[in-house]
Amino acid sequence: MRNSWLIAMRELKERIGARSFNVMSILGPLIILGVIYMLFALGGEGKQHWNVLITDPANIMDNKILVTQDKSVNYSFANDYIEMEDFRDSKQYQQFDAMIEINEKVLANKTAFVFFREKPSVRMQTNLQFHIERRLEEVMVGRFTNLSVREFRKIKQPLNVAFRNAYDPFDKSADLRAWVGFFYGALIFVFIFLFGMTILRSVTREKSNRIVEVMLASVHPNQLMLGKIMGIGIAAFIQFTIWALIVGAGLFFMRETLFPDMLDASNLVQMTQEMKDQTAMDQFLGGIEYNQFVDLIYERIQFGTMTAYFLLFFIVGYLFYGAFFAAIGATSGSESDGQQFVLPIIFLLCFALYAGYFSLQNPESTMATVFHYLPFTSPVVVMVKLAQGYEPGQVYQLYLSLIVLILSAIFILLIAGRLYKNGILQFGHRIKIGLLLRWLKKS
């Protein structure tokens, strides 16, 4: 084990010293953050900060708006009538991006007009609507009821009519959380592919520069293979940790600075809930989609549990696939030969991703169950299922899948060890199935 550890540490040192490792450690999470930023910003495109003038001649709103004011909107009040043309053309109103007209009939006809210079984004529309509605609600409650605003809002809760698919009562297929699971699973496979290729390159390079013979005079081939897989795996783990830290810090930074209002989840959940039955359908949909994503990132992902199982399946899945890459590297006669034989593994990895997607769409199907236990696909499928949530009493499926994967990894490592041992000192040959079988039979 000492030798394997020494080899692992050498591999790790080499990986960490490589420029590509350092570049990817920074670039990878930045790309992810960029994509998340784009997704956030997509809902908030257009002008980020609005100056809004509220004309309230009857002073219904008492020149007040929400106590926890949205920083993206700055409200000013005018207790006077302002014509639309005046607002549009008059110099004194040019500083305002929009004018909200609250006329004295607003409490009766429930209509307020918003005149804008540039169409607000869906997000801004949602914000404005939410702010005005909440203030008017306070006014109405004060005028027409003896209830407190809090009591009123409690009563006012709209009836939530939940539509359920008889074939998918838990609506798992549409559950955004499942996509998070898929994302985790996909991440496992991205790392397996990237670092599996590193194993392959490392083995073929050692073969081609012939250092391998010096190594084999000191260590057993299995120790060499295991050390290599371990070292590169630790490098993958370190890179993943760096990614997680940078993405985590990036999300925190975005929440605190770039999208502070938008990401105030306490407001957000309430806002979307209350708007459900009261707004136009298109606004409703736009708002909900956008908010769900933010909500998903900051509120609904069980990072702790997901990450713990992610790491378990990542490690065992990596060992399982890593053994294949090592065996291919050791048995190939040349570097190009090895790369060619990686194709079947890439197909398997792609198939595993498809299996994850399939399970996401058809969680109750027989094939999803098969994929859940199949070691080639289980790391991604289990992540999807874990995100959807196991039914009470079915958590054993998770452990069973993990045990199957661990046993398969051990089996594949043994097989790969044999191929590695018999193939590592063979040069210049072409891989043939017959040859591989012969090496497998040989002790």
Add this chain to the structure above:
Amino acid sequence: MLEIQHISKSFYRKVALDDVSIHVQKGEILGLLGPNGAGKTTLIRIINRIIEPDKGHIRMNGDLMTQQHLSQIGYLPEERGLYRTMTVEDHALFLGQLRGLSKRDVKTQLEYWLEKFEITDWRKKRIEELSKGMAQKVQFICTVLHEPKLLILDEPLSGFDPVNVELIKQELIEMRAKGKTIILSTHNMKSVEEICDRAVLIHQSKKIMEGRISEIQEERKTGEYAIKFRGSMIAFVNALWTSFELIDKEILGDDKFIARVKMRGDNTFEDLLRALLGQIKIEAAWEVLPSMQDVFIDLVQVKKEVSNA
């Protein structure tokens, strides 16, 4: 020191080694000779436990060879490599630790060897910055770093310039003096003659010769003598008459030659000297022993002819 007993190894239908037994004595330099593809590398790999024999076994100091014995062996393969991006020191640390040394011991040993080869400024150099010869030196150092009792060197002199060839040769002779055992696989027959005590010749998977270098040469001498003289070549040939045969001659100057002569009939070396005295001025005379190169070619060709017949 090392008993190689009845080792056989086949790779599918090709026999690489056929019942090879060799006894390597402690404190000797044994030349492992043989044409390409004879099975030398297979034998070396079996000794190093890189591959397993089909039959036979190897004993080291009386015990059956196990993985534990590898720490007593230093192996320098013919096709050797280094990790190009590692520094000399890191490389030594890595390989030394794999051979069971502690970090501190590696550093002490590395210091000793770098100073000995006068290359202390290489310590922090990356392997890719070194020339081929420099890298060869590092490989040699990494092989002997853990002070192995048995050194197995496959073509250790290839890639070195004459100065460094001499340096490595002297190093091997010094190691032998310290009681180390060395197996030297090489095609460089001159160095075999110079530094090896004994030699083993493997050809077509079989051991076809084993013995002390001097004895091998003695056994294969053909009764040739060399005479270095001043005088006329015609006078020399006339003196030989029908009792001796001129095989070859080398002209060293206008009246200076080395002639190679073989006896005819029952004539002896003394008879030859008597016949020449007074005819030419003899400067030196000696018995010509076959070079290891001649022995090698002779044995390999004979074997080939036998197998072809």
